[in-house]
Structures are given as C-alpha cells and as structure tokens.
Amino acid sequence: MIEDFLQGDLSDVEEAVRKAAAAEIMPRFRQLAADEVVEKSGPHDLVTVADRLAEEHLTAALIGLLPGSVVVGEEAVHADPAVYSAVTGDAPVWIVDPVDGTRQFVRGEDGFCTLVALAHRGELLASWTYAPARDQLAVAVRGGGARLDGVPLHTGSPAPDAVLRVATSHPDYTTDAQKRALLGLVTPGISPRPCGAAGLEYLAVARGELDAVAFSWEAAWDHAAGLLLVTEAGGAHLTLDGVPFRIGGGNALPFTVARSTATAERVLGALRS
Template sequence: MLDERSVGSLAGTVEEIIRHAAAAEIMPRFRKLAADQVAEKRGPHDLVTIADRSAEEYLSAALTDILPGSVVVGEEAVHADPGVYDALRGDVAVWIIDPIDGTRPFVQGEAGFCTLVALAHRGEVLASWTYAPALGEMATAIRGRGARLNGTPLQSGSPTPGATLEVATSHPDYTTPEQKRSLLRLKVDGMNTRPCAGSAGLEYVAIARGDLDATAFCWENAWDHAAGLLLVTEAGGAQTTVSGRPFRIEGGNELPLAAARDADTAARVRKLLAGV
C-alpha cells in the first residue's frame, strides 16, 4: 500500500534515477542534435527528439523496477498508444512521465526545459520531481510533507498587496476560440499576462518559489501538470479549474486550469476566466 512513509522511502532513489536519465540520455544531446534526431508529432510546434524517447524508455524501466506492479503513463508512450492514458483511472500505482517538458527550447539550445515525474495512485498525486538539468535545479514534493528546491524548503508566499500580478498563460495559437475569450478576461488593471515560456513545469516551479503569481493553462495532459500542481500546493499555493473543482489527472476537466501562489489569487484568476 502506498502511503507517505513508503513514498518517502522511494524519493531519494527516484531522484537518482531522474538525474541519471538526464546525464545519460538528455544532456549529451543538448545543443548537439542532428536534423534526423528531431521529428514533428502533430505539427511544427509539437516536437519529439531522440532524447525524449530514450529518456522515457530509461525512466519507465527504472521506475517500474523500484515499485513492482506500477505502470507508466508517459508522453511518448501515449502518443504511440492513446489507450495507455487509461491507467490513470485504474487501481495500480502510476508513474506519470514527461521526459523533456519544453522540447522546443531543448531543440533550440535553450536551458528552459525539465524532466517531470509524478507518482499517482487512484487519481491522487502522491509525489513529484521536476528536474531542470541545464539550470541545476531539482524541485520535489511529497503530499503532506512540503516542497523543496535543491533540498531547501519552498514557500510560495502571497503577492504583495496592490502589486500587479504576473500570470503565464497558454499561447493563443494553441487555444480554442472559447479559451481565447477566457484568457482575454485576464487583461485587466493589476494583472500582466504573457505566454508560457515553453515549459509548464518550470512555470510551476516559479510559482512555488514566489517568482510568478499564477498560471492559466488550457490543456490537460497529466504529464504537463501532475508534478507541478503538487509542487505548488505543497509550497502553500492553490489550484483550480474554471469550474471551481480541482484538476483531475485522469481528464475530463473544465478548462482553463489556474494555479497560483495562494488561494485568494487562484480564486481571483478563476473568476476572471469564468467571467463571473
């Protein structure tokens, strides 16, 4: 049975596995990718590289080995077989993996990418790891036991009263007309919005450390959000979908999804997105 103690006993080993995957499969290819090592999945803005595939293969094998009976829902595995996603609705422990969150920055030789891993059971995210190897940052969270960045406790804090809120959003090019209308409601006095820099995981780290006030995202792939949302909430922040319900990793959420440094900010962003 998975509980705080058993998850905590795995945490250090998981971190070592993630660091090894990055050192062996990702960083040797950083700024050294050949043209034939990059491919499009659903279009020119949705890329996959040999590093994505190799890292996910390594992580999948290593993580299921340390937790017998567990399964993997990884971005590249789901792309190959969408039915893999159904494991999030089952009864077994699930490793949720995004081998390179921010593949576009990775391909462009920018440091703003990370590896995301979360451990979930019966729809609840129990632990998460966000590793940005080019930045030398490892953010971790265990449900009920707080969040850390490079071993130091994280506290998101609250925005300064009266200060302009900084909010990262989905890029308008990747949203439906209805979602565009929701995001446009954030363009009010006291709120400054900008598109996500390329890695949702690193935007969540920015919230957890108090460098960003909120996010508003319009897609629900579990591998992009599971790790970061736990990190934010364990750092003292909050998250909600536009319906007012918490984000569900198994899907079926009413979007956009908001995360913020504190509950009041999350509620303010949600109300604007909902137009209430």
C-alpha cells in the first residue's frame, strides 16, 4: 500500500499542505489577538490558534489521502503524549508540525514553515517543507532526491579549510551537559549562531547556504522533514555517538545534520571536545 502511494502522484499532499496554510495560517499572520497565543512549557514554547487548526486540517486531509495511515502532530502529542509511539508503529505515519517557528510567526516575521513527513516503521519516505509567507515549497522523496519549487537541491561541500556556519539549539532547550557539548562549537574554524525555525535551517543546509545544524532535542515533528530533505540533497546526519539520528528517539545528543559526511564528522568532533 505505502509503495503504491509513493509511486503515485504526490501532488495531492502538496495541495493539502498549501490549503491548510491558506485556510488556517496565513489569514492569522500578523493578525493574532492576544488570547490566540498560549504558552505551553514556557515563554519560548508557544502555541497559537493557527497551530491547532492547521494541524486539525492536515490530519483530516492526510488520512484521507492514505487510508490506514495515522498522524503524529505536535499539538496532538502535547494533548496526549501516548500518540508519539505511532512514529515507529506498523501503520504509515504522517509527522506534522503545523507551524514550525511559532515564535517568529507570533512576532510577525516570515521565518516559519509547515512541516510534513511520511514514515513507516521508523524509516523516512517523503517530506514537505512549506514556507507560506515566502511561497517556498521543498519536497524530498526517499531515493528520488530533493527539490525546492521544482528545482533540484544539492548540498555541496564546504572547502576543507572553510569556517563552518552552524545553527545551534537555543540555550533554553538544552541540559547542562548539552550546553557543554555545544560550547565545543565555539572554536576556531566554526561560526555558531542560534537557530531559527528548524525546518528552514534544514532547508538552508540542503541549499548549501548553511554548513550544518547542531540540535539537542529529538521531537520528530521538528526534524523528520528536514532530515530527509538534507540527505536526499546529499548531506548526512550523526548523533553524538557517531550513528545516524533515529526519528523514534533514544539518540545520543546533541546531533548534527550537515552538507556532507566529512562536515558532520568535523562538527561531531567539536561537540565531543
């Protein structure tokens, strides 16, 4: 069933993502009322009415496109953490972040996106990264490459002696041990900066505009779409213990996703230092 779906016309998924953004996100962009923004775990962890309604819209649409599939969305998991186990379950799973970069969205900035990935038994199969305020859509299919607005993406490789540009986790989302590891990036040859919306940082890596990311949290909705996008564009990912990142969790953190294996290993060496 899943194989037949992937070999078919995936433009229906693209249309579903665009429609959800057009119906529930963009009408509220720079139009949010104070009571439409709520803190979850703290002031850096926000949810808006757009997040909730876009996820509901996508959940109905995506299950309709692939009967028998399930959805793991950020807001659904916040309401019921048990939903997360479906990421590695037997049913095909849509992994959804309706508004990645909610803080940017709330501030009226255009650096936010909608992330959708399709996985089965922990294996990423396809992904969609849509930045509606910029009208950019990146799509990746396992074994089929990655494209931005229809144009193939290639990460390329930084020069061996280049200063690496690396986006890193916000300090508010790191443990003391992870902070120490990330401090390893403050070293000659690496130029770290705080990350924006994770999905757009992954897109920057896939485009060769950013050399790597180094993140300290595992939430599949933040990473699944970008992981496939970067790897299909030619990049690589490694966790602190030197193995690829697993969307089901249990990873040694921080982890890095980079333009090439050599770049990932270079960032990993700094994290271990």
